[in-house]
Amino acid sequence: VASPAVDYVSVASRRHVIYTHSPHDAVHPCDCEGWIGSPLLARIQGAWDAIRDSGGSVAGANGHLEVLFGTDASSVVAMYESLVDEFMRTRVPCNHEDCIQPQVKCNAVGSLATVLFKEPAKEAYWRYGECAPAWAALSTLLSFRLSALAEQKWKSANGILRYTDYSNLANSAFDMAIWSSLACPGSVLLQRPVRTSEILHNANQWINGFRQSEPRWWTNWEAADEVTCPLSSQPKWLPPQESEIAVPRPTVACFIPAVWPVEQYVLQEMALTFALGCDKCVIAISLAKDVHFPPRIGTCELLNLHTIFPASMAVDNWSVTNILQKLSHTVALASFLSRADWSCLVESDVYFAPDNFRRFVRQRNLSPSDVHWLGHTHLHSVVAESMLVEPATGTCFSSAAIKAAGNETLTGSQVHNESLWGWPPTSQACNPFAEGVHGMLGPVHNVCMRGAGVWPPHPRTVHDDRGRFLFVPFAYNANLTYARPPDIPRARYVHRGDAGMHWKGREMIYRPCQHENRHWVADYPISFHGHTTHDPRHVVGPRSAWKARNPSIMEVHNKLIANNMRFVPW
Secondary structure, eight states, rough: OOOSSTTTOOOHHSSSSOOOOTTTTTTTOOOGGGGGTTTHHHHHHHHHHHHHHTTTTTGHHHHHHHHHHOSSHHHHHHHHHHHHHHOOOOOOOGGGGSSSSTTSSSOOOOGGGHHHHOOOGGGGGOOGGGGGHHHHHHHHHHHHHHHHHHHHHHOOOOSOOOHHHHHHHHHHHHHHHHHHHHOOOTTOSSSOSSOOOOHHHHHHGGGGGSSSSSOOOOOOOOOOOOHHHHOSGGGGGGOGGGOOOOOOOOEEEEEOOOOOOTTTTHHHHHHTTTTGGOEEEEEEEEOOOOOOOOEEETEEEEEEEHHHHHOOOOOOOOSSHHHHHHHHHHHEEEEEEHHSSEEEEEEETEOHHHHHHHOOOOOOOOOTTTTOEESSSTTTTTHOOOOOTTTTEEEEHHHHHHHHHHHHHHTTTGOOOOGTTTTOOSSBBBBBOSSOOOHHOOOHHHHHHHHHOOHHHHHHHHGGSOOOOOOOOSSSSSSSSOOOOOOOOSSOOOOOOOGGGGGTTOHHHHHGTTOOSSSBSSSSSEEEEOOOOOOOOOOOOOGGGGHSSSOHHHHHHHHHHHHTTTOOOO
């Protein structure tokens, strides 16, 4: 690596970054003996000392960062490449047009997800340059340096690399720091240049950068003590008494996008259970104009989206080709139909608890007059696709948010491409009426919402204080208590059927109570995903066979009702 730091050995000769005293063949990520007294560790420690001496100002360590990573941009990017190579022990070749520079391997922009987040071979997993705590400290410092370069490009709007490239690299470097900071126990024989608690504390600020239209640059680093797990017996965990609530009872409208008549027995079960708690219930279907359907199921009104939006809403063909259209038009429908404080989208395989949602927004004092979009958030893809809200698994818009979202959706046919090269990162454009995009439904919908000024919540908002899910991405069944975060963080790469995807990127949420929680569902959960009806007349397709093995929507409802809507393991 072209860098004044003489400890580094050429990538061409060794293919990874090492330091002069490295026990290179070691494979244990916590073997830090060789780092003690090494020149590289001294430089890392010096940079962190400078940051602390300047009251947390990252600029206070600029001189140290230049010594570590070099002064020109290409050497910093090359250092990033080497760090990734050491961290992941893998390389993926690419075409020059895909690279940020011809001489630098593809570890950024479109290739970032496939290169950086690919699961490495098991035997090479978690090597981290042989000492995870030191690697976490180095990765964080590299993130600072890349962030400064990104800020320069943002202001100058020129140069070989766009600011987005540097910003993506900076964010992925810090993501590596989160992983590696949690790879070792606290008893590792190394004076940690930066503590895990500090990295996780600052990760909460870092994640906020993905909830705004301009990047967040690293300017300050906040010190933090170890976070303790709060006691579940504290008063704030108890359900609020009506007399203690000053705000009025929030009204909730439920909008259920569905396929008729294939899902009619599922919809009947929804109407007989949680939908009774909705102040308004609308089932959105899409049929040809001459097809008959009942006007209501219980308290739920059926509306034909194809009749309301004939030019842009395709008729159901019993597949998923129009799923994005249906989602987008349901949002638009809610924007001009709903007069409720909150409008919630509930897919036909979701159990939603309106009363628990009301309890949630009252406890947190969330006003429907402010823009709020509340639901399960995906954090495994923040560097590549930003933070994503799962669109319709009991996902709720405030009245202010649904109006903005509806307006954006109805004008979305113009296709907004600016997000592709702006902030936050995404590979998609807002094209809400596209067909056949089931796999990218979430990213496309989230880009449209950003264009409307409707941003995801901070992840802490949609978890309780013990890091447990309020919007539960799992089914409520006997296996739910076995759904636990991993002892060592997972790589961000997600494959089909990846049961661990919901823990990826969520380390700052679950870490404080990782070994304290008996399960990971909040006391009063709002939604569960993966349920259907057990009515023998309902035909279950091959894609949904796993849902039929879970308790039915009716069974989940009865279980919660029997426990005053409180979660009790099955």
